[in-house]
Amino acid sequence: MRRLGFVLLAAVLLTLPALAGRVALILDVGGRGDLSFNDMGFKGTEEACADFGWEMVEIQSATSADYLPNIRNAARTGKFDLIICVGFLLADALNEVAPEFPNQKFAIIDAVVSHPNVLSIVFEEQEGSALVGALAGMLAAEYGYPYVGVVLGIEIPVLYHFEGGYRFGIDWGLKKYEEVTGKKADVGLLWVYTGTFSDIAKGKAAAEAQLEQGAVAVYNVAGPLGIGILEAVTEKLAKEGREAGPPFMIGVDANQDWMGDGNKVVASMMKRVDVGCYTAIKMVHEGTFQGGVLSLGLKNKGVGISRYQDLLDFIEFGIKAGAITEADRERIVENWQAMRAAIPGWIWEAVDELEAKILSGEIVVPKPETREEMLAVRAQYPLTR
Amino acid sequence: MRRIGVGLRPLLESVLAGLIGLGVGAIIMRAWGYNPWPAYMALFKESFGSGYGLANALANATPLILTALTFAVGARAGLFIIGAEGMMYMGAMAAVAASFFRLPSGWHALFALLGAALAGMVWGLIPAVLKAYRGVHEVISTIMFNWLAHFFAFYLVANVLVDPIRAEKTISVAKTSRLPILFRGTDLSFGIAVAVGLAFLFYLLLWHTVAGYEIRAAGANPHAARYGGVSPRRTVLLVFILGGMAAGLAGAVETMGRPPTYAVYSGLTNIAGFGFDGIGVAMIGRIHPLGIIPAAIFYGGLQAGARLMQMEAKVPFEMVRAVQGAIVLALALPELARLFRVFVRRARFQEKKT
Known part of the structure; x- marks a missing residue:
C-alpha cells in the first residue's frame, strides 16, 4: 500500500511541471496590444517561461505615478527571481528601487540603470534605422516621391538613435541612388515627435499630413501609433484606387510587415525586445546573471531589417494576438513577396551592402544620446528640399 | 452629525452603494471567469492591510482630495466646475518653474506651493469672470480651458521647462x-x-463663516439668496478663486512630493486625470470637504490595490479597471442623483417664472 502511494506520488510529481522560477513583467503606460514594443516584451518572456518552466506575472501601469510602487511592490513580495521593466520610462523608478532590494535581480529594457543587481538591455537602434532609412531614401528617389517620413513618439534619448540612424541612412541611400543611376535625387525628410506612445489618432493625423505632402514611406517610431499610421497609408492607397504601396509604412520593434495584408509595410526595423527579455531570463535560469549593460545590435541579432523568415515567424505572432487568422497566412505571404519583388533588385542589394559595411565596422552610424548631439546630427543631415 | 453639515442617511447610502458596487464588480469578474474572492482579498490586503499599501493609498489620495475640493466648493454654490484638470496643470507648471529660483530649503517649497495656488487661481479666474460678467456657462468654459491648459502645459514641458539632457521630462523640482x-x-x-x-x-469656511453661508445659500436657492442680498458675482468669483487654489496645489503636491522624478513628463502622463478623478471623489464624498478625505483615501486605495490584483489574483489590468469603474460609479450615484434632482427642480422653477 505504501509502495503504491510512493508510486502515485512520484507519478504526480513527474507530471506536474516543476516551477523553476517566477518573473514579473512590468509595463509602462503604453501597455499590451501594441503589436510592437510591449507585445514583444511579452512574447520573449512567454517563450522563455515555456522553455525553462517559469511562471510569468504581468503588471501594467495606469499612470507614470504607478511605476515606482509597481516595481517596489513586486520586489517587496520577494516571490520573483527576476523583475523585468519593459521600457525607458521605468528607469527612474527602478533606479530608486534597485538599491533598496540588493538581492532582487532586475532587468530593464532600453535604459541604463547602474546598480550591481540590474541588467540593462539596450539596442543599437541607429544601425537598423540606417537600413530602413537607406531603403526609404532610395524608394523615394526611384519612384519620384519628394519626401520620406517618420512619426516619432515622446522625445526621449532612445528615439534619437532612431532619428539619427534614419537620417544617416536616407542620406546614404540618396548618394547610392545617384551613384547607381547617375541622376540627382531631390528628396527631403518629414519628421514629427507626437509626444505620445499611446494616442493612435495622433499617429494617424501625423502620417496623413506627411503622405499628403508626398512621403513615399512613413517610419513608425512610436509603438502603437503604427496602427494609426497604417490606417493613414491604407486610406491614402484606397483614395488612389490601389492596394499595394507605395506609399508604405515602415514597421518598428516587431516585424510589422504582415500588417495591412502584407503589401503596405515595406519593411520593419526589428528591435528584438523579445530577445532581450528571453536572454535576461535565460541568464537567471542558468545562473550567469550579473548586473551591467547588454548591448544588442546587428551583430547579435538584436536589431535588423525584416526578411522572409521573419515574416513567417511574425505571422504566427499576429495570429496569436488575434489580429489575423490562419486563413490570411497564404495571401499575406503572396502579397508581401509581390510587393518586395516589385522593388528594383539593386535597392535590396544596396541595403545588404550597407548592412555588411556596418557589420564589418567600415561604416559607423551616428548614435546621438543627448539633445545637443541630436541637433548636431540634424545639422549634418538636414534633408530639406 | 448635524453640526458638521451631514446627516447619517448619506453615510448609510454610501455604504450601501459601495456594497452594490463591489457586488457588480464581482459579477463582472465572475462572468469573465475570474474568481472575485481572491481578487478582492488582494485589492484590500494591499490598499488597507499593509503599511506600505496604506501609505501608497494616502499618496494617491493627496492630489485627489485637492481636486475634489475644487468640484465640491463649486457644487455647493450650484456651479458645475469641470476645470480642476486645467487649473491643476497650471499649478504643476508653476511648481516646476519655481525651481528656477534658489531659496533655502523649506522656504523654497512654501514659495512653490504659493506660486502653484496662485497659478491655479489665476487660471480659474478667467472662466469665473466670463461667468460673472458675461454669463458664459461654467461647464462649457471650464472644459475649453482644460484644453487650453493642456496644450499650453504641453508646450511648456517641451520647450520652456524641458530638462536639457532628458527631453522627455521637465527639469526635476529642486531638492530644496x-x-x-x-x-x-x-x-x-x-x-x-x-x-x-x-x-x-474649506469645511470651516463653508460652514462657519458668512462667506461660506452665502456660497451654500446661492447653491441651495439662488433666487432666495439674491433676494437676501447675496451677490451672485461675488459668489462665483470666490468659488473659482478657492477652487483654483485647491486644484493648483494638487498639481504642486504631485510634482513636488512624488518620487522618483519630481518632474512632469512629456504628454503630462504623470499628472493627467487627477482633475477628472477629483469629480468622482467629490461625488463619493457627498461634495463635503470632510467627506472627501475618506473618499479620496478609498479611491487611492483602489488604485494601490490594482497592482496586487494583477500580481496575486492574476486579474488582467483592463478587468481591474472595469471593476474599479463599477465600484466608483456605484459610490458616486447617490450624490449624482441628488445633484440631478436639484438641477431638475431649478429648471422647473425657471420654467414657471417665464
Whole structure:
C-alpha cells in the first residue's frame, strides 16, 4: 500500500511541471496590444517561461505615478527571481528601487540603470534605422516621391538613435541612388515627435499630413501609433484606387510587415525586445546573471531589417494576438513577396551592402544620446528640399 | 452629525452603494471567469492591510482630495466646475518653474506651493469672470480651458521647462523645494498634510463663516439668496478663486512630493486625470470637504490595490479597471442623483417664472 502511494506520488510529481522560477513583467503606460514594443516584451518572456518552466506575472501601469510602487511592490513580495521593466520610462523608478532590494535581480529594457543587481538591455537602434532609412531614401528617389517620413513618439534619448540612424541612412541611400543611376535625387525628410506612445489618432493625423505632402514611406517610431499610421497609408492607397504601396509604412520593434495584408509595410526595423527579455531570463535560469549593460545590435541579432523568415515567424505572432487568422497566412505571404519583388533588385542589394559595411565596422552610424548631439546630427543631415 | 453639515442617511447610502458596487464588480469578474474572492482579498490586503499599501493609498489620495475640493466648493454654490484638470496643470507648471529660483530649503517649497495656488487661481479666474460678467456657462468654459491648459502645459514641458539632457521630462523640482517623504521607502509625502489641512479649512469656511453661508445659500436657492442680498458675482468669483487654489496645489503636491522624478513628463502622463478623478471623489464624498478625505483615501486605495490584483489574483489590468469603474460609479450615484434632482427642480422653477 505504501509502495503504491510512493508510486502515485512520484507519478504526480513527474507530471506536474516543476516551477523553476517566477518573473514579473512590468509595463509602462503604453501597455499590451501594441503589436510592437510591449507585445514583444511579452512574447520573449512567454517563450522563455515555456522553455525553462517559469511562471510569468504581468503588471501594467495606469499612470507614470504607478511605476515606482509597481516595481517596489513586486520586489517587496520577494516571490520573483527576476523583475523585468519593459521600457525607458521605468528607469527612474527602478533606479530608486534597485538599491533598496540588493538581492532582487532586475532587468530593464532600453535604459541604463547602474546598480550591481540590474541588467540593462539596450539596442543599437541607429544601425537598423540606417537600413530602413537607406531603403526609404532610395524608394523615394526611384519612384519620384519628394519626401520620406517618420512619426516619432515622446522625445526621449532612445528615439534619437532612431532619428539619427534614419537620417544617416536616407542620406546614404540618396548618394547610392545617384551613384547607381547617375541622376540627382531631390528628396527631403518629414519628421514629427507626437509626444505620445499611446494616442493612435495622433499617429494617424501625423502620417496623413506627411503622405499628403508626398512621403513615399512613413517610419513608425512610436509603438502603437503604427496602427494609426497604417490606417493613414491604407486610406491614402484606397483614395488612389490601389492596394499595394507605395506609399508604405515602415514597421518598428516587431516585424510589422504582415500588417495591412502584407503589401503596405515595406519593411520593419526589428528591435528584438523579445530577445532581450528571453536572454535576461535565460541568464537567471542558468545562473550567469550579473548586473551591467547588454548591448544588442546587428551583430547579435538584436536589431535588423525584416526578411522572409521573419515574416513567417511574425505571422504566427499576429495570429496569436488575434489580429489575423490562419486563413490570411497564404495571401499575406503572396502579397508581401509581390510587393518586395516589385522593388528594383539593386535597392535590396544596396541595403545588404550597407548592412555588411556596418557589420564589418567600415561604416559607423551616428548614435546621438543627448539633445545637443541630436541637433548636431540634424545639422549634418538636414534633408530639406 | 448635524453640526458638521451631514446627516447619517448619506453615510448609510454610501455604504450601501459601495456594497452594490463591489457586488457588480464581482459579477463582472465572475462572468469573465475570474474568481472575485481572491481578487478582492488582494485589492484590500494591499490598499488597507499593509503599511506600505496604506501609505501608497494616502499618496494617491493627496492630489485627489485637492481636486475634489475644487468640484465640491463649486457644487455647493450650484456651479458645475469641470476645470480642476486645467487649473491643476497650471499649478504643476508653476511648481516646476519655481525651481528656477534658489531659496533655502523649506522656504523654497512654501514659495512653490504659493506660486502653484496662485497659478491655479489665476487660471480659474478667467472662466469665473466670463461667468460673472458675461454669463458664459461654467461647464462649457471650464472644459475649453482644460484644453487650453493642456496644450499650453504641453508646450511648456517641451520647450520652456524641458530638462536639457532628458527631453522627455521637465527639469526635476529642486531638492530644496521638494515635500519631505514621511516614511522612508514609501511615496507618501508631506503633501497629504497640505491636502487634509486645506479640506478642514474649506469645511470651516463653508460652514462657519458668512462667506461660506452665502456660497451654500446661492447653491441651495439662488433666487432666495439674491433676494437676501447675496451677490451672485461675488459668489462665483470666490468659488473659482478657492477652487483654483485647491486644484493648483494638487498639481504642486504631485510634482513636488512624488518620487522618483519630481518632474512632469512629456504628454503630462504623470499628472493627467487627477482633475477628472477629483469629480468622482467629490461625488463619493457627498461634495463635503470632510467627506472627501475618506473618499479620496478609498479611491487611492483602489488604485494601490490594482497592482496586487494583477500580481496575486492574476486579474488582467483592463478587468481591474472595469471593476474599479463599477465600484466608483456605484459610490458616486447617490450624490449624482441628488445633484440631478436639484438641477431638475431649478429648471422647473425657471420654467414657471417665464
